[in-house]
Amino acid sequence: MGLDMYLEKRTYVKNWDWMKSEDRHQISVQRGGHPTEIKPERISHIIEQVAYWRKANAIHQWFVDNVQRGNDDCKEYYVQAEQLQDLLSLCTQVLNASELVDGEIANGYTVEDGKKIPIVESGKTVKNPSTAQQLLPTQEGFFFGSTDYDQWYIDDIKYTKDTLEKVLAEEPCGDYYYSSSW
Numbered sequence: 001m002g003l004d005m006y007l008e009k010r011t012y013v014k015n016w017d018w019m020k021s022e023d024r025h026q027i028s029v030q031r032g033g034h035p036t037e038i039k040p041e042r043i044s045h046i047i048e049q050v051a052y053w054r055k056a057n058a059i060h061q062w063f064v065d066n067v068q069r070g071n072d073d074c075k076e077y078y079v080q081a082e083q084l085q086d087l088l089s090l091c092t093q094v095l096n097a098s099e100l101v102d103g104e105i106a107n108g109y110t111v112e113d114g115k116k117i118p119i120v121e122s123g124k125t126v127k128n129p130s131t132a133q134q135l136l137p138t139q140e141g142f143f144f145g146s147t148d149y150d151q152w153y154i155d156d157i158k159y160t161k162d163t164l165e166k167v168l169a170e171e172p173c174g175d176y177y178y179s180s181s182w
Contacts, residue, residue, distance in 0.1 A: 001143055001182070002054065002055050002143035002144070002145065002182060003053075003054070003055045003056075003057060003060060003141065003143060003144045003145060003180060003181075003182045004052070004053075004054055004180065004181050004182065005051075005052070005053040005054070005056060005059065005060050005063075005178070005179075005180045006049060006051070006052055006178070006179050006180070007049070007050050007051035007052075007079070007163075007167075007176060007177070007178050008047055008048065008049055008050065008176065008177045008178075008179075009047070009048045009050045009167065009170075009174040009175070009176055010045045010046070010047050010048075010174055010175045010176075010177065011045065011046045011048075011174040011175075012044065012045055012174075012175075013025040013027060013043060013044065013045065013046050014043070014044040014045075015027075015041065027040040027043050028040065029043075048174075050163065050167050050176075051159075051160070051163045051164075051167070053156065053159070053160070054145075055143070055144060055145025055146075056145070056156035056159075056160070057138050057139040057140070057141060057144040057145055057147065058132075058136045058137060058138045058139065058153065058156065058157070059087075059136070059156060059157075059160050060139065060141075060144070060180055061136075061137065061138075061139035062087055062090070062136060063077070063079075063178045063180070064139075066083060066086070066087075067079050067083055067178055068178075072141075072180075074179070074180055074181050074182070075179065076177050076178070076179040077177065077178050077179070078175065078176070078177055079176040079177060079178050080176075081168065081173055081176065084164055084167065084168060084176060085164075085168060087160065087164060088160075088161060088164040088165065088168065090135045090136055091136070091157050091158075091160050091161035091164070092161060093131065093135055094131055094132045094135050094136050094157050095154070095157055095158065095161060097128075097130075097131035097132070098126045098127075098128075098129070098131065098132055098149075098154060098157075099126070099127040099128070100124035100125065100126060100127070100150075100151060100154060101124065101125060101126075101127045102122070102123075102124065102125075103122075103123065103124065103125035103150070104120050104121065104122060104123065104125075105120070105121060105122075105123035105124070105125060105148060105150045105151065105152075106118045106119065106120060106146060106148060107119045107120070107121050107123075123150060123151050124150060124151040124154075125148070125149065125150045125151075126149040126150065126153065126154065129149035132149050132153065132157075133149070136157065138153065141182070142182055143182055144182070
């Protein structure tokens, strides 16, 4: 239970009779080394899950604000490559401006006598989170995870940066779609 987030890449691979042989895709679907009942001539798109986040609420909020026009409704939304480039740029800026220092971080909570008590442990926090707060702020929500600017926040930003660098370098680019659920 909690915020799960997905970025998919869809590549159109339909082969048409009028296409030259060098423009046609070769599609083979096997299971256990043997052909399946899937008919390659019926395949029109290949869908790849290129990113998966769990409770990366700052990244989710960016998609809600910049792709979903403020609608946080668990639907699927088309994402332009330029939008992914913008997110990559923000992640890079946040990482460049964020220094992790020793500190105490929250790692969940326990309940005693009906009260939530944070579980605190040694970890790393962002020394000055002002750039992160401005460019990729955290967002509260139903099981959306921590809103602290700490090592886990930075891990989400690093993962996003690394993933987007790889995705945007791929050819052909394809079409991208973001969705979330909780």
